[in-house]
Amino acid sequence: MxxxxxxxxxxxxxxxxxxxxxxxxxxxxxxxxxxxxxxxxxxxxxxxxxxxxxxxxxxxxxxxxxxxxxxxxxxxxxxxxxxxxxxxFSDVPNVDFASTVTELLRGKRPVVLLFLGPNGYGKTTTIAKITHMLMKMGYTAVWAAADTFRAGAIEQLEGHAGRLGVKVIKHSYGADPAAVAYDAINYAVNKGLHFVMIDTAGRMHTDVNLMNELNKVQRVSKPDLSIFIADALLGNEALEIARHYSKYVRIDGLVVTKVDAYPKGGAILTFLYMLRKPIYFLGVGQGYDDLRPFNKEEFFRELLAS
Ligand SMILES: Nc1nc2c(ncn2[C@@H]2O[C@H](COP(=O)(O)OP(=O)(O)OP(=O)(O)O)[C@@H](O)[C@H]2O)c(=O)[nH]1
Ligand SMILES: [Mg+2]
Structure with missing residues (x-):
């Protein structure tokens, strides 16, 4: 890589x-x-x-x-x-995702994770991968089908859910995504589940209505972590979009996807330097196990390995 x-x-x-x-x-x-x-x-x-x-x-x-x-x-x-x-890069936090969420679970349940980003960057796939990892750690999760916008989005999420054995809370297309997120959180509270993962519709920062809608989802669901999904292949474009997103929503950290198809590698350095946010994981393929925890020091060491 x-x-x-x-x-x-x-x-x-x-x-x-x-x-x-x-x-x-x-x-x-x-x-x-x-x-x-x-x-x-x-x-x-x-x-x-x-x-x-x-x-x-x-x-x-x-x-x-x-x-x-x-x-x-x-x-x-x-x-x-x-x-x-x-x-x-000293002030860019190095966050170990697994221990961070374990720590969060000590204080509350469910822990709410919100996934954001433009169309096709890998939000839904990343939700499946992270859930798979958390389930292997013994945790339980419910998904909120808060992409009520793109045709087929709910069915796509249900496809992954069926394979992983996860419950999906859904409304119909066109419904208020914040309401879906709210219902999923209530479901998790009632069932004592550990995590709620909110799948949102892909959107460009230029669509003010959709960005305000995302802001509402964040206000209503009060996520513990809001995770921007950044497509490595779209490096500078992804960077600009993340910066514009920050005007509407809080971003806590990133997952950089499609790194397996991206031998150049430079976007990772760019995201870290310009956004000063932790990268939790790299997406390295389309399978559920294709998720690699990211640590900036290890990344630098790997870059410099002879
Ligand atoms: N090679 C590779 N493909 C990936 C990775 N992550 C996601 N993909 C692929 O990228 C495509 C889009 O992924 P989705 O998860 O549907 O993206 P999304 O952000 O939910 O897209 P929208 O719902 O349309 O906004 C799918 O074909 C995924 O299999 C990755 O790390 N590596
Ligand atoms: Mg999606």
Whole structure:
């Protein structure tokens, strides 16, 4: 995964090691290397502003760094880059989803999870995957079919529910999604279930009516976590939409989907840097098990692994 982004860091690290093996890192050479890294990051789909900030910070971190003359130069360089990335992203929370929701359950039941995002980004599939994971942990869930807008949305959710053995609370198409969410929460309260997952209709931030409707769903359901589903393949577009969404709804964190079909990898860095929100999971396929917990430090380590 993230092959292209890993190659960008690998090629940069190699260039640094080659330079310091023969000469010192002059200002001029550092500036060339910074431009090289910037271009490689942009080619890996990192947004321009983010590529600029990351390449500048890494070159700053390398300035005047002491590298062992005979030791493992590459690891020394990788450590500098790792430390720089950690610092650059230090205020982006690293959230372990499973332990967070377990913690939330100590204080209340049900825990309510609201899933948001544009059409086709993977909301419904992600609900199924996360529920599958929570059920394996021994928890119970009910789903709110709050996408009462798109034809076939309720049946699609019921299809997943049938396979996983989850109850769906539904109204008819055109019904108020907030009312569906409200009923699902009441159902969970009465049955003592652990989780309510609310499946909402895909929408663009430009549709003010639909965005206000989403705001109402959030006000009524008071979710413990509102999760924006970001399609990795639509990197910058997904970023812009998430930023506009924030004017209407609270976003607590993200799941980045379709990472299996996205060797470039750069959008993940872009989302983290620009939104400063935790990424709970990466979606890595269409199966229920294709969900990978995300940890930013592990991600950076993976990017820098030789
Ligand atoms: N390869 C891959 N495909 C995914 C992933 N997540 C979702 N998909 C696919 O993306 C398509 C859309 O997924 P949905 O879950 O229906 O998306 P949605 O956001 O609910 O879409 P709407 O209900 O139309 O707004 C489906 O074909 C999914 O199988 C992923 O992580 N990897
Ligand atoms: Mg859907």
């Amino acid at each position: 993230f092959d292209r982004l890993r190659k960008a860091f690998k090629s940069f690290t190699d260039s640094i090691v080659n330079t310091i093996s023969t000469t010192t890192l002059s200002e001029e050479r550092l500036s060339e290397l910074r431009d090289e890294l910037f271009m490689q990051l942009v080619d890996s789909d990192v947004a321009v502003d983010v590529a600029d900030a990351v390449s500048n910070a890494i070159v700053e971190g390398l300035r005047g760094v002491k590298v062992p003359r005979f030791g493992d130069k590459e690891s020394a360089i990788r450590e500098v880059i790792m430390n720089t990335l950690s610092k650059l």
